[in-house]
Amino acid sequence: MTTDTLQRTGDPDALPLDKIDVSNPELFEHDLAGAYFRRLRREDPVHYCAESAYGPYWSITRYNDIMAVDTNHQVFSSEAGLGGIVIDDNIQKGGGDEGLDLPNFIAMDPPRHDEQRKAVSPIVAPANLARMEETIRGRTAGILDSLPVGETFDWVDRVSIELTTQMLATLFDFPFDDRRKLTRWSDVTTAEPGGGIIDSWSQRRSELMDCALYFQNLWNERVNADPKSDLISMLAHSPATRHMTPEEYLGNVLLLIVGGNDTTRNSMSGGVVALNCFPGEYEKLRRNPDLIESMVSEIIRWQTPLAHMRRTAIADTELGGKKIRKGDKVVMWYFSGNRDDEVIERPDDFIIDRARPRQHLSFGFGIHRCVGNRLAEMQLRILWEEIMARFSNVEMMAEPTRVRSNFVRGYASLPVRLHA
Template identity: 35%
Template structure:
């Protein structure tokens, strides 16, 4: 049995290899997968919901720290740098740092952003609404989270285009349109880290009511984040906070075009917006995978995993698991309960920005329903060539022209 679920071309052409996932869940839920890149190690592909949760919740068995959480292989020097990022830590180090940065992501802090998020949504629509056509990615879903992140970290709004280009270079190094490479992505990481150091210096001199300022202040025990820890957190926020919301929004809009009955359902019953964001995240699964490294011999589904083995968890597959979701191949904006793991499978690395991402998607689709009720697809969607991010690069749309709010 040979199934490929890792080649980036599969994701560019189809979103994600759904048929391969379905077959593995049924026939080989823990599957030894050769890496198509010569010289790279093979890996265990984890495709069932319960197994993804198990791997996620046992960092003592499956480490994010040993070889990072990324699928690709890094040099030891790169790994040493990336280990300063919370995404690549294990408890107890991860627990200490997450506890420290949590103060910027409390429900109260996120709730304070709702008016700003709504204003950003209206502003982006105002910029295109008279034209009657737009590229949903370039004009709406890509700038949307960057506006919010600039507010979140107290960065000038005029920096959003710079952050957009830097984020694309980090995520899109497998995509020829971005013309980058893994080496260039490292240079971009260094550029973002330099930007974060400048941001920290500014906020130490000019404290404000933003997460960056709060993260630079001592905690209850007098501990402060080091300059490198702060910079790596900003890198993580720009990468994770931007890409997931951007592609959740783009993928969600494309999904509504493919399931127009659900858009009509929302127009008729706006109360369903409360469950829409979670179904969009389940269906789209903006992050395709993360990697772990086995820290000791262990067993999953009766198969032996050896210490040092590469283990890869696939969120799109888990979010279609027939043993967990009723009618998993039905896009249902009213799905409730919806125990999807599009924000992670629990455990220490459950998405820090879950409340923010859910709020962003809810508000954006709420405003789109209000301002562009007849929005429709006007051309082919172009997907990102990436096995990491389920991304869309272009999505032409049209709608009835109208006047801006002001």
Template identity: 80%
Template sequence: MTRTGTEAAYAIPLDKIDVSSPALFKDDSAGTYFERLRKEDPVHYCAESAYGPYWSITKYKDIMHVDTHHDIFSSAAGFGGIIIDDNIQKGGGEEGLDLPNFIAMDRPRHDEQRKAVSPIVAPGNLALLESTIRERVGAVLDSLPIDEEFDWVDRVSIEITTQMLATLFDFPFEDRRKLTRWSDVTTAAPGGGVVDSWAQRKDELMECAQYFQTLWNERVNEDPGNDLISMLAHSPATRNMTPEEYLGNVLLLIVGGNDTTRNSMTGGVLALHQNPDQMAKLRASPALIESMVPEIIRWQTPLAHMRRTAKEDSVVGGKTIRKGDKVVMWYFSGNRDDEVIDRPDSFIIDRPNPRQHLSFGFGIHRCVGNRLAEMQLRILWEEILNRFDRIEVIGEPERVQSNFVRGYTKMMVRVHAR
């Protein structure tokens, strides 16, 4: 954070702070605004923003309270869903698509639909996937040029995660980059560099719907398979979904399987470049990968927030939140809370309790694929250490203009062989 950025965060009147501005995340200046809110007003009301009035929950324990009290704080699409931008849930009003999915549902429908896809990440299935992931990660890393500049986001992070998604869906491998595009479009609003209009977003998501409908029609008439589409097509909880609900759940699984892992794969490289002492520690003791992986996920916090809507009046952090109020849990801020996490702004790969972070959420909506994400990152770093001495980041990475996905669009690197 530059001195200018720090001064800006502390110069603005407290009641005028609006941490929802995507520009704060694109230029990586949001952290100091959250630092001030944690100190001065941890449950903060913003009366005016591009998304209407909302509450910011910025401290670890308060976020945990909201995340685990799903009876009071609703995720349901009918109340507004799980993103601060109502337009993304509704797809831009009349021009858009209303796409229900199980993360934007409350109990009991949430639990029923989540259960339909959870076998994909059962321990036995993860064990079966490990050799496939390792083989593919190795092939991607072996294809990289040594001592030449290239974009890590495109060549490694996107390629590995998209290959994994194609496997989970049993999706045509030659078309796998469509999954990356659909993931980006799902979480995008016009003006952020991904789509130009809500109509364009709708058109691209309808292409996704048509593609996946063809795959559904094939799988529903076959014996149940070990892929996500087959699981949805054959589960009693999901086999009678509307087309909109099917597309909503497909997009949820695409985003969930893409953004967390993809941006952590980039963020980890950046963190180790910025902290050469930690890279030296890792080189000396490769077993630290086990604790480094959750530290990468905490440090990066690939999804900056989740939103809820209050179903009744409630008190959080001494503030009264009224029924109908929009409540935003800033996971990124909670992961920097020094009351819970020691030296939270530091990247420390041998933390004693590295899984003490909020990046996967808590309660009934905790990320269903968290162990798969960790496994992919673990394998990536095991294979990196086998091949490269270090990965040098060239210049500043380009970040996503989004208050939801905390990620990267480009990061130039140079890899150095062992």
């Protein structure tokens, strides 16, 4: 058997330790990755994989080691020029001769990172979140009231995508009737050929150039108008971002689209999956809807909607007794850290009333901690408040179809039936 074939058996002990490659997207598509991460945490928590589709890389799999990397940008760089924040260098560069270099502030080190992040952070300031809550609740109620009770439908399409896409359209002040373009561009941004979304790097480039043209027209409108509170206006009027190159503007737009779409969307579906996998917790929630706020954090931990973030070592260093060399690719597997039983009790279980529900890695740590984390939590809280006011059960009718990706840990479809 080949290494890939052995990995697809789901038995992590069938391979020599040095042959384990947790970057294989099929492990995530078939929900097999957890067993391999469990073995790495136990036997080799700072693990070197010499051969993979993405070249050699280090896997950081324990909670505290991930924290050590994530909070040390002086040694572990996010710079786009070094490969950026995902294991696949082609995602940053666009692939081969079809290269499309799209720098953005998450793929930067200070001081440029700090300046550009500051330009968009007012969108999620507490006062602005408070102003958005009524709009989010009204849209959530409208979507839930439009759903068929007692009939099977796709939760991903009808709820998760629609809710997050409406929110993105609001944040960008994007033409509402075109909002599904945002979903497509988000999917294309994180896709690699063969995963079911794009067929080639040239297709990815072509679709992202369509996105660039659309957003350039919006920029031209906003930069010549008085400043407003949407993201494009903030970028157009901030001194730190007003003179960005077109590539940098597109890079930041795509970052904000993915950040506002993939993570919240897959947590909205992940919560339904989790409650169906742990029906005792669903009953607990029915008895005490006040647990929703705690449950939201547990959904985000249990789902871990972005499975990893990558860094590049810019100096020789040591971690977990291993020598990491300057230039090495270092991958923080947030999904694994969120299952570390040395830090989180019963980490494979979904427990909606954990004592420390916000103890998770899903938002990252350090200077790159997710800028929209409170907005994501608010969207999920409102969704579940409105669900519990309407339905006794969101019943999963079949196993979800998972995304073929080692970066986005998400769902392509989720058949459900509602019970009033």
